[in-house]
Amino acid sequence: MVFKTREESDGKVVVIECPVRVDLSVAKDLREIMKESTELDKFLLVVDMDKTEFMDSSGLGALVSRIAVTRSNSGDVRLACVKEPILKLLELTHLDKIFQSFESVQAAVDSFDV
Amino acid sequence: MESQASTKENHKKDLSKFYLLEPDYDRPIFEMPKNTQEKIMEKLEFLYGKEEAERSFQDVERIMKVHYAYKPPEMIEQERGFDPSERFSEKDVILITYGDLIRGDDQLPLEVLADFADRYLKGGINTLHILPFFPYSSDRGFAIIDFEEVDPRLGTWEDIEALKVHSRLMFDGVFNHISSKSRWFQEFLDANPEYQGFFITFSTKGAISEDHLKLIVRPRVSELLTPVSTLDGKQSVWTTFSPDQIDLNFKNPKVLLKMAEILLTYVRRGADIIRLDAVTYLWSELGTSCVHLEQTHLVIKLFRDIFDAVAPNVAIITETNVPHEENIQYFGDGYDEAQMVYNFALPPLVLQAFQNGSSAHLTKWASGLEQVSNEATYFNFLDSHDGIGVSPVKNILSKEEIEMMALHVLEHGGFISYKDNGDGTVSPYELNITWYSAINREDSDESEDLQIKRFIASRSIAMVMMGVPGIYLPSLFGSRNDADAVIEKGETRSINRKTYRKESLFARLDDTDGSAYKVSRGMGKIIRARIREKAFHPNAAQQVLHISEEVFAIVRTSVDKKERILAITNIVDKVQEFRIEAKEIGGQKEITCRDILSGKDFISSEGRLSLSLEPYEVLWLKCS
Numbered sequence: 126m127v128f129k130t131r132e133e134s135d136g137k138v139v140v141i142e143c144p145v146r147v148d149l150s151v152a153k154d155l156r157e158i159m160k161e162s163t164e165l166d167k168f169l170l171v172v173d174m175d176k177t178e179f180m181d182s183s184g185l186g187a188l189v190s191r192i193a194v195t196r197s198n199s200g201d202v203r204l205a206c207v208k209e210p211i212l213k214l215l216e217l218t219h220l221d222k223i224f225q226s227f228e229s230v231q232a233a234v235d236s237f238d239v
Numbered sequence: 240m241e242s243q244a245s246t247k248e249n250h251k252k253d254l255s256k257f258y259l260l261e262p263d264y265d266r267p268i269f270e271m272p273k274n275t276q277e278k279i280m281e282k283l284e285f286l287y288g289k290e291e292a293e294r295s296f297q298d299v300e301r302i303m304k305v306h307y308a309y310k311p312p313e314m315i316e317q318e319r320g321f322d323p324s325e326r327f328s329e330k331d332v333i334l335i336t337y338g339d340l341i342r343g344d345d346q347l348p349l350e351v352l353a354d355f356a357d358r359y360l361k362g363g364i365n366t367l368h369i370l371p372f373f374p375y376s377s378d379r380g381f382a383i384i385d386f387e388e389v390d391p392r393l394g395t396w397e398d399i400e401a402l403k404v405h406s407r408l409m410f411d412g413v414f415n416h417i418s419s420k421s422r423w424f425q426e427f428l429d430a431n432p433e434y435q436g437f438f439i440t441f442s443t444k445g446a447i448s449e450d451h452l453k454l455i456v457r458p459r460v461s462e463l464l465t466p467v468s469t470l471d472g473k474q475s476v477w478t479t480f481s482p483d484q485i486d487l488n489f490k491n492p493k494v495l496l497k498m499a500e501i502l503l504t505y506v507r508r509g510a511d512i513i514r515l516d517a518v519t520y521l522w523s524e525l526g527t528s529c530v531h532l533e534q535t536h537l538v539i540k541l542f543r544d545i546f547d548a549v550a551p552n553v554a555i556i557t558e559t560n561v562p563h564e565e566n567i568q569y570f571g572d573g574y575d576e577a578q579m580v581y582n583f584a585l586p587p588l589v590l591q592a593f594q595n596g597s598s599a600h601l602t603k604w605a606s607g608l609e610q611v612s613n614e615a616t617y618f619n620f621l622d623s624h625d626g627i628g629v630s631p632v633k634n635i636l637s638k639e640e641i642e643m644m645a646l647h648v649l650e651h652g653g654f655i656s657y658k659d660n661g662d663g664t665v666s667p668y669e670l671n672i673t674w675y676s677a678i679n680r681e682d683s684d685e686s687e688d689l690q691i692k693r694f695i696a697s698r699s700i701a702m703v704m705m706g707v708p709g710i711y712l713p714s715l716f717g718s719r720n721d722a723d724a725v726i727e728k729g730e731t732r733s734i735n736r737k738t739y740r741k742e743s744l745f746a747r748l749d750d751t752d753g754s755a756y757k758v759s760r761g762m763g764k765i766i767r768a769r770i771r772e773k774a775f776h777p778n779a780a781q782q783v784l785h786i787s788e789e790v791f792a793i794v795r796t797s798v799d800k801k802e803r804i805l806a807i808t809n810i811v812d813k814v815q816e817f818r819i820e821a822k823e824i825g826g827q828k829e830i831t832c833r834d835i836l837s838g839k840d841f842i843s844s845e846g847r848l849s850l851s852l853e854p855y856e857v858l859w860l861k862c863s
Binding site: 153156181182183185186189190191192193194196197214217218219220222223 | 643646647649650652654655656657665682722723725726729731
């Protein structure tokens, strides 16, 4: 698994650390992690993109794959450390209006206020 | 749809459908009826004042006389017996497509479309809406360079005429704006006096006050005014949609006359229905919202007057992606404006019902739908080249429900387009996703058969509602999202505008094990069942039943009241069992019903019909 996960805020927030490339070859894993988290009633997710330099449509699809279920359970998917090429991609697809983005993982975790 | 062998039979041309190539002025010239004269004059006076109206009237009359002279005697004879209440019937199903959605190796796209229609649409779909097929500079055809030419990359007018042999045709009248690369706009830039009033101009980009700007309702977030350099210096032009789409100025009667002339040219070239694109924004007036203005309605009504007099077979459909109650204003009084309006609330409500497993909103809204007149009806589409508009349901669904619907669309691999609220904020305008992907999750563990059942169940609702159903071509075979195209082209609408290679598409449609075949077979089944039933005539009465939130149920009764169909769709993945009183379906005591989709019979007992529906099952019960 190229994604690393850890829990913060006494296990209430799941931080998912993304690899350099989030594309078709790994998008399924990201979907799976998000699915498993929500099935365990963990709806506060932070996606750490500090290392990520490339993302394709599959990666984008994975990023939003649990956005409705988290929000309908008072949670959210929030992004941290998003780099310029990914920011552009989010703007192009209007997903910048969906995601809250933070400069650090800690800021994203703290934003949940739990 | 089932494959039918392509034939090269020599089709006999129905002369009542085709105009002459040249006007025949040796026959009696058209004489405008007095009441038509009055109706047209009244509108021109309101729009332009008495003096200008008198001048413009002469031109309108001339244009109508010219048009009439192109009619063959067979057409004039056929029009004498034309019954506007039978303009649309249960036999009408409209396919929406770009002219080049399917491409072949050695044929022009319009020839490929003809092959597709010949092979897969016969006996089912009778009307083709070919999205703008004119030369264009952007917006996939909606920034037209020349209104009167066929884009040579697609084909010729002869190719359009060939499509008319077997199908009714719907053309777009993209009259709100014109391409910045058009000759008209170039003439304006060149300071040709004839074209100076063709566009809405301001001396500077900041000429419109902030207060006025805030009032203007637009579906885009781009700048309203676009600066341009002309021979006479810098000016700014009104651009509702994009800098490449320059709004035409209908305050100039010359623009109106040009458009009336082009409309009639489309009729002579084969249009049976004209779709007035983005007509909401046609007339702009500072200090107003610039949408749905009275002048806009009058322009449409004037076009209707012209058609009623010299092209009564031709219908106007308005494309107004706005809240439902505003949308239906385009029917006028049911006899004087559009004969058909896009039923824009239907797609988001059907989608919301399937997403949530609850038909509550759909049922409530559908219960309030009324027949406007026996000459006007709804265009019941679920998808098109654009996305699923959410503005039409902003007074039907709560803000939270709309937001959740949009989030579900994201989860299904779609995107959201936003509109400028005029106050610095934006809100969702449409959901960009294919209908199949909107209804089904691609990463689901469900079986393909269940997903296809769910898809067909959702499509069946548009088939049974009062109106004429429309299908975007890719939905005939359950097209999935093309998210790569969104990134490649930088447009979220590209998700549903994929083009197909003829050979591979035909192979998929003929592969009985594949999903494209299964979807097309399911679609063909409900289409063919619909077009046989008088109870599905657009003017047949409609009664929505409140059975449970898990089903959508509707009773349609033919105009002559002799036939009745109860259409029930299970919108969830669980079996639904319930009983319906025979009297709710118009029965006296006991009734016998046959499901016209499966052939199964149902008989009531003690005045009640006991029904059990499998997940996503659709029953169309013809009862007696």
